[in-house]
Amino acid sequence: MGTASGSITLQEVDKRFGTGVLALEGASLEVAQGEFVALLGPSGCGKSTVLRLVAGLEAATGGTVDAPALRDPAEAATAFVFQEPTLMPWASVFDNVWLPLRLAGVSREQALPRIRALLASVGLAQFTAAHPAQLSGGMRMRASIARALVTEPRVLLMDEPFAALDEITRSRINLDLLAWWQARSLSVLFVTHSLYEAAFLSQRVLVMSARPGRLVAEVRIDAPYPRTREFRLSPVYQQACRDLSRALDAAHVESLA
């Protein structure tokens, strides 16, 4: 892995599904290696479709997509975190996190030290043998993120991962996510419909219009990391929220016109 880039480029991408639905139209975006970018928009605007294109799970019907998953499909350089934790309910936390490595032929013994360390870093050291049913929603999401990070990916795609969590759990895991990201050389594309979450987490927020999805605005959040809870009180954060709110409203009005 090492030097290979986790950059993503979409140029004038269209996606029309077999059903005839046009999910994306002329969508262009760029994510630099190591950048944290949020994709913000109303439900059903094609945010998830962007992630699926970048992961190589769907093919674009127009335009070009350039991402690690498409540059070298043989390498597990792309990880996906779904809205649901999507753990295998019959398997322990350890076995769930082991899965991506196991599919690549890495034995349990080989994977053991790496998984132990990873589970400790996401706060699940005590729960390696637990089954998903025994965990809280927040812990399940931590296990899901650990599974995504276990292959040491260069791109992490997250599809509204914290939407189902309560506010306190969510704010805690937001802070942790930033720490995990900073400790790695990782590009993150984070889909959300919460402008507050987008503003808190990312370096750049891309705003999408309703279907067919297009990128209509970009808001930079020029604040250094690590960001703490106090960042939510800062003028930079509050200005970003105002800008995003306006951009969302404009996108909404435009889609109605």
Next chain:
Amino acid sequence: MNRRLLPWLTLGTLLALWEVLVRLAQIPAYTLPTPSLIALTLWQNLPSLAVSWWFTLKITFGALLLACAGGVLIAAVFALSRRVEAAFLPIAVMLQVTPLVAIAPLILIYIENTTAALLLCAWVVAFFPILSNTVLGLRAADPNLHELFRLYRATPLQRLRLLLVPSAVPYFVAGLKISGGLSLIGAVTAEMVAGVAGRETGLASRILEASFRTETPKMFAALTLLVLTGVLIFWLFDLLARRLLGRWQLPGHK
């Protein structure tokens, strides 16, 4: 504690009521024996009834084993190809909805070995729940997990072993719970049709035999064993299901 005691209390009360009413009304034993007489008859005939009981058990569990093998095998083929499923499912349904008593005489004609014929009869009723449940289970895997396996470039064999089979287990066990009871019913029904002929006979044949001789207490004794067997099978698979499924599924996923 109370809820576990309740069914036993109910059963005891009903049996006591039965005992008292039959004695008060002086109903003859060949019409309706008392529970105590049934117990006594069961005890006295235990050695010979046990032989028949063992035979019925062999048919029941033999058929269930074959139903598991056949059901799972056919389910795997169905799950692999919707075309094959579309072609053959109606036949499986026809086999399922035809009353066993109606086809058992034919099976007994075509298959000379009685034991084999009985096994086939019980199999016909027992395999369908396992088949339909397993087909459902093999297709029940979380679509997002399917995507994950795709993202990590899982081989078809890895997908089968690590995703499809584990997803199907709870469904299979639910089918097993139904099929366990059905294979006993199938075995007994087939025995009833086969009649008392043959050297080896099961509990149903003993019931028939006793009814010809109006040995009503003996009929009830054999029936008691059948009821106990049915309850035992249900309890066994219920236990298995709970042991297995307790941690298999997320809460609210039942």
